[in-house]
Amino acid sequence: MFASVLAFVPWLLSYVLPFLVVLTVIVFVHEMGHYLVARWNGIAIQTFSIGFGPELVGWNDKRGTRWKISAIPLGGYVRFVGDMNAASVPDPDAVENLDPELAPHLFANKNVWQRISVVVAGPLANVILTFVILYALLLGYGRYTIPPVITGVTAGSVAEQAGLQAGDTVIAVDGYVVRGFEDFQRFVATSPARQVSLAIERNGAPQTLTLTPEAVEVQDRFGNNQRIGRIGVSRDVADNDVTLYRPGPVEALGMTVEEIRFIVQRTGAFLGDFFVGRGDVEQLGGPVKVAKVSGEVATLGVVALINLTALLSLNIGIFNLLPVPMLDGGHLMYYLIEAARRKPLSMRIQEMGFRLGFALVLALTVFTLFNDTLFAYLRTLN
Structure with a gap:
């Protein structure tokens, strides 16, 4: 025992x-x-709770709001005075019995x-x-990057059929700027069985190609199955190819906004796949899967866990x-x-x-x- x-x-x-x-x-x-x-x-607030269910610990502030931590740590809520429940459904009986001076401060009013x-x-x-x-x-950390130049194309692959060649430099994918080969891989991997548009440069001349990455099942380093897009290109990496890029405050602002836009768009596309029959239910995750992923990412360090927090928050x-x-x-x-x-x-x-x-x-x-x-x-x- x-x-x-x-x-x-x-x-x-x-x-x-x-x-x-x-x-x-x-x-x-x-x-x-x-x-x-x-x-x-100016809304009167009754409760601010982290978690649901029975209260574990709590206190009242000078405005009468009850701050508490509850037993079931799978969410939280802010409950306003005069609400029937945490979903902000007005309680007619409670409203009638409240001090008239509170009326202007009710959420429903x-x-x-x-x-x-x-x-x-x-x-x-x-x-x-x-x-x-x-x-x-x-x-704070910048990002390690590799020049987005294709050095190999697999025979018979999606990339070859679309016309990609060794030596092509990828400029953008679906309008998202490609600053490194890792961006190219990520943009393609998050589009399994969905058509994408590539902006490339070949011998100094810009070109645009469209292709649909093949959906394949792979395992990450923790043994989790993932459904990703693959087109059949590779990049040979030399020691001097990997560089640390540190953007300035203004450039980092644009890069962050673009990253958020990318996550929102890909999340919407992921949800949309389920309405057209392309979704994979194994990719859906609830509290158990999030807990597992959080634990796995925590083994990679605090920075990785903070990055996961940003992704989950969005x-x-x-x-x-x-x-x-x-x-x-x-x-x-x-x-x-x-x-x-x-x-x-x-x-x-x-x-x-x-x-x-x-x-x-x-x-x-x-x-x-x-x-x-x-x-x-x-x-x-x-």
């Missing part, structure tokens, strides 16, 4: 702890976005544009966190903007409809939407948990 407990401790420190650190930072920033904009709009600003603030805070991390890493921000009731995007959808109609949707419709949204989010959570554990078990059999 004691030996089992001792064996559990390394697993806890290796996987769970990095996951909780990453998730807590992302959730705190997201909810702080909602909190700050709500404060700026703010104009629609103020409510929209509060809803958007959470995902926007995630984008800002991603930007700050990527920008700081780029300025993806969580994007996910929260999906037009699903219970998520920020669902609230945003309601308020945009209200702005167009000049009156809110009925409480009955809103409650039905939130119940449907709750069911969808719950179903997705259960599915990803099952998906994570199923494929993890299947990998142990191989």
